[in-house]
Amino acid sequence: SDNDSKEHNHLISSDTLIINLDHGDPTVYESFWSKMGEKCTLVIKGNDLMSYMSDMSRLCWFLEPELEEAIKSLHRVVGNAVVEDRYVVVGTGSTQLYQAVLYALTAPGGGDPVKVVCAAPYYSQYQAETDLLCSGLFKWGGDASAYDKDGAYIEVVTSPNNPDGHIREAVVKSRRGEGKVLYDLAYYWPQYTPITRPADFDIMYFTFSKSTGHAGSRIGWALVKDEEIARKMTRFIELSSIGVSKDSQIRAAKIMGTICDNYQDFESGNSESFFEFAHQLMAKRWKSLREVVEGSEAFSLPKYPKEYCLFHGEYTEAYPAYAWLKSSEGIEDCEKYLREHCKIVGRSGRRFGADPSFVRVSMLSREEAFEQFLKRLLSIKGIKNQN
Amino acid sequence: SDNDSKEHNHLISSDTLIINLDHGDPTVYESFWSKMGEKCTLVIKGNDLMSYMSDMSRLCWFLEPELEEAIKSLHRVVGNAVVEDRYVVVGTGSTQLYQAVLYALTAPGGGDPVKVVCAAPYYSQYQAETDLLCSGLFKWGGDASAYDKDGAYIEVVTSPNNPDGHIREAVVKSRRGEGKVLYDLAYYWPQYTPITRPADFDIMYFTFSKSTGHAGSRIGWALVKDEEIARKMTRFIELSSIGVSKDSQIRAAKIMGTICDNYQDFESGNSESFFEFAHQLMAKRWKSLREVVEGSEAFSLPKYPKEYCLFHGEYTEAYPAYAWLKSSEGIEDCEKYLREHCKIVGRSGRRFGADPSFVRVSMLSREEAFEQFLKRLLSIKGIKNQN
Structure with a gap:
């Protein structure tokens, strides 16, 4: 059927196509705003704002x-x-x-x-x-x-x-x-x-x-x-x-x-609050990414100090919008490595006035792209031999 | 009552306050889009276009x-x-x-x-x-x-x-x-x-x-x-x-x-077609303005040749978005004259690399401002004595 064929194409593409995490395109938040429904719907009449x-x-x-x-x-x-x-x-x-x-x-x-x-x-x-x-x-x-x-x-x-x-x-x-x-x-x-x-x-x-x-x-x-x-x-x-x-x-x-x-509305639960949602989502992504990176010999990530966040009212870590990946010794060009081995497009450290052993990868993609990113990182084995 | 007082303020302001026709702010078309109603209403959901x-x-x-x-x-x-x-x-x-x-x-x-x-x-x-x-x-x-x-x-x-x-x-x-x-x-x-x-x-x-x-x-x-x-x-x-x-x-x-x-919809009458509406409206404004200017000794306006318009399917004149008024001999600075005598703010010819005897006045204002503009032009009598 048509649905089967779409599903099939989808599976092929998700495993083999290039995933572009070069831009910090913040589509990660679409799911939140989708759930918010009409409260966030903007209506503009033909004669408004002319x-x-x-x-x-x-x-x-x-x-x-x-x-x-x-x-x-x-x-x-x-x-x-x-x-x-x-x-x-x-x-x-x-x-x-x-x-x-x-x-x-x-x-x-x-x-x-x-x-x-x-x-x-x-x-x-x-x-x-x-x-x-x-x-x-x-x-x-x-x-x-x-x-x-x-x-x-x-x-x-x-x-x-x-x-x-x-x-x-x-x-x-x-x-x-x-x-x-x-x-x-x-x-x-x-x-x-x-x-x-x-x-x-x-x-x-x-x-x-x-x-x-x-x-x-x-x-x-x-x-x-x-x-x-x-x-x-x-x-x-x-x-x-x-x-x-x-x-x-x-x-x-x-x-x-x-x-x-x-x-401001004390009646409403925290479940609908944007920054709590976004914070938990970024925390989850960073936890998953750190697990994958720690299990790999290829990359490392920066560490961020815990500090008291006045907004959350507790000590929190940073969960940045980008992963600033550094490749291990055997890999000179981290961007190239990620592109060739994982079909993940990041942005080379060179572009940021830094060393090519760094690459910036967006953490703000839609869920499917982020999961593919993790899956492909995980699939790298025996880095030193491959290089 | 509150309404009476608003009305009163309104009458005062329309006769004595400055009218700004410096910008080509196209608010003249608001009335058309207002009549079009829901057909032109845009709805954007919270998760759209992110x-x-x-x-x-x-x-x-x-x-x-x-x-x-x-x-x-x-x-x-x-x-x-x-x-x-x-x-x-x-x-x-x-x-x-x-x-x-x-x-x-x-x-x-x-x-x-x-x-x-x-x-x-x-x-x-x-x-x-x-x-x-x-x-x-x-x-x-x-x-x-x-x-x-x-x-x-x-x-x-x-x-x-x-x-x-x-x-x-x-x-x-x-x-x-x-x-x-x-x-x-x-x-x-x-x-x-x-x-x-x-x-x-x-x-x-x-x-x-x-x-x-x-x-x-x-x-x-x-x-x-x-x-x-x-x-x-x-x-x-x-x-x-x-x-x-x-x-x-x-x-x-x-x-x-x-x-x-x-x-494209042959069923619909011409009455709702934007460019016909806008053309008639500009034609009407230019006709009124030319009548006032021709009766005055203070100003003149450019002439435009009639040409065959492929869109309207007939010979039409130009009805530009701006009146490019030229003052007569006694008035050196047209912008200053208009501002001081009519409390109309236009844009001086100097700003356009032209002579200060010119001033550009927007023809795209809301109806009330345009009518005040005409009324104030009309009130200028005995130009040469005043200057």
């Missing part, structure tokens, strides 16, 4: 007021960022906000482009994003740990770090206060890492993609202390895209609102 | 296939662009596509930045958008009519033109084929201008904002002949914003689909 403008009296005039409220409520519920006395600037994902910050922290006519640095291993796209238009304002400067020039620079601190999941602080020692720091907190959510304090930096940003898993909506937001910086970021987004999709802003507000309602 | 990816087998991997189909259907129905053998690249509004094209048409290490030119009067934001990051790849070069340098350049042709509504062609004479041309066809729709032929350029783009009026969704699309250019544009959008809101893409597909269904 204007460019949201609220011209606000600094970020294309930010929907209900998204700003939802963002602030979510941070208050989670306790991962200070929202008081902050401007909220919305962007088309945190990617657009990254460039908006670089624009806001630099100025034309200031001589050489300001160097943008980040401690290795750093997010693989920073360099290409920074140098996209060969800007005269700023230029990628590589590993922050190796940076020892004089003059202005911008340091990007990604915490928890992408790719390796570690909590980070700025590493460049500013000699004359000429350094500026921006904090990419995309993964500072309680499913990935213990929330040890509300982040309280001058410039920090988050994304809908990694918090709730809605990557397709392309919504990011920055919390910015200084009015002039927030104003320049807004100007950048105006000139790059005349604002940010209002359909997605309203959707983000709705999804965030649902999460907050769950936590 | 992935970054739409279709990895396509060149533009973040383009939703149903949007591509809707775009092609819409152009076929309207007859304003050739869609065969074209790549469709979606952008966060046509603003992002403009920059994606500049990126795609230039390359690092090629010496001086390529000059980007456009015949004056040109869209007021091109210069700021081009020079936003002080790119080493391209740089604003001003009025194309005055451009006579050797070497590579990019000419932007906006047709119908923003601000003045005229149909345009490229004006720079390329000496050694070093010039590249991009066509901004945001206003090449049958409510604004006669559709005399399907546009058949190598690089052309359109926007949801000005076609159907859904500016808040930030959806634009380019039709691109050359694979390599489409690939580079896609790469630019990947590095700027990792794609384009899927919520808005699906909404655009739905709205466009509704328009196409109306035209």
Whole structure:
């Protein structure tokens, strides 16, 4: 029958086809949102949200007021960022906000482009994003740990770090206060890492993609202390895209609102709370992965300290969005090895300014892909002979 | 009562408050979409559209296939662009596509930045958008009519033109084929201008904002002949914003689909067809505006030739999205005059590389604002004495 044949194809494909875990595509959370039903369903009428403008009296005039409220409520519920006395600037994902910050922290006519640095291993796209238009304002400067020039620079601190999941602080020692720091907190959510304090930096940003898993909506937001910086970021987004999709802003507000309602409603059980669900799911995946990796001679994984999480109210481990696998001595190119032996596509350590013995593998795939990943890792025997 | 007091405030404000017609905010079309009811209502479930990816087998991997189909259907129905053998690249509004094209048409290490030119009067934001990051790849070069340098350049042709509504062609004479041309066809729709032929350029783009009026969704699309250019544009959008809101893409597909269904369904009367509605509405506004302006000594308006419109099947005039008002001799600064005497905010001719005796005023406002605009113009008496 037709069903049998589909089933058959399915089995063939799941054993032999390439599994792409290169991107951090957060489809792992689909099952949760599917269960939430109508509470999360967004309805937009044909005549809704047609204007460019949201609220011209606000600094970020294309930010929907209900998204700003939802963002602030979510941070208050989670306790991962200070929202008081902050401007909220919305962007088309945190990617657009990254460039908006670089624009806001630099100025034309200031001589050489300001160097943008980040401690290795750093997010693989920073360099290409920074140098996209060969800007005269700023230029990628590589590993922050190796940076020892004089003059202005911008340091990007990604915490928890992408790719390796570690909590980070700025590493460049500013000699004359000429350094500026921006904090990419995309993964500072309680499913990935213990929330040890509300982040309280001058410039920090988050994304809908990694918090709730809605990557397709392309919504990011920055919390910015200084009015002039927030104003320049807004100007950048105006000139790059005349604002940010209002359909997605309203959707983000709705999804965030649902999460907050769950936590504020004492009547509801914990079973429907997003961050508990996501935390347990990530914990389960990491437990399974660590078992497989410990039984293998081919790979090792970073260790993360247990810390007291203010959100969960207990000591928790980190369960990062990526596995930062390191291959053992016999395997020089971990990405190549995984691709050739397991048909798993990860992202090479080289792309992150690190050694090719590292590979970054997404932990955020759909369940079937994750199970295949484990199964294929498990199937590697006698590594040293094979290589 | 509360209602009386609201009504009272409303009357005060409509006579004395500033009316902002600076932006081309297309809220004029809200009334149409409001009447369309549920056919245009978009429903998005909590677990829909969560992935970054739409279709990895396509060149533009973040383009939703149903949007591509809707775009092609819409152009076929309207007859304003050739869609065969074209790549469709979606952008966060046509603003992002403009920059994606500049990126795609230039390359690092090629010496001086390529000059980007456009015949004056040109869209007021091109210069700021081009020079936003002080790119080493391209740089604003001003009025194309005055451009006579050797070497590579990019000419932007906006047709119908923003601000003045005229149909345009490229004006720079390329000496050694070093010039590249991009066509901004945001206003090449049958409510604004006669559709005399399907546009058949190598690089052309359109926007949801000005076609159907859904500016808040930030959806634009380019039709691109050359694979390599489409690939580079896609790469630019990947590095700027990792794609384009899927919520808005699906909404655009739905709205466009509704328009196409109306035209393909012979049973339905013309009364519900978007472009007829929009054309009649623009015709009515232009008729009223021309009457007021002809009765005044202060201003004049451009004239547009009647041409045979393939879409409407008759000779039609242009009814541009903006009134490009020119003040008479006694008034040097048209924008200032309008602001001070009518409390109408337009955009000065200076911003478009033109004379300050011009001002651009949006024709796309809500009905009340448009009526106030006419009423206030009408109230100007004895211009020469007042100035």
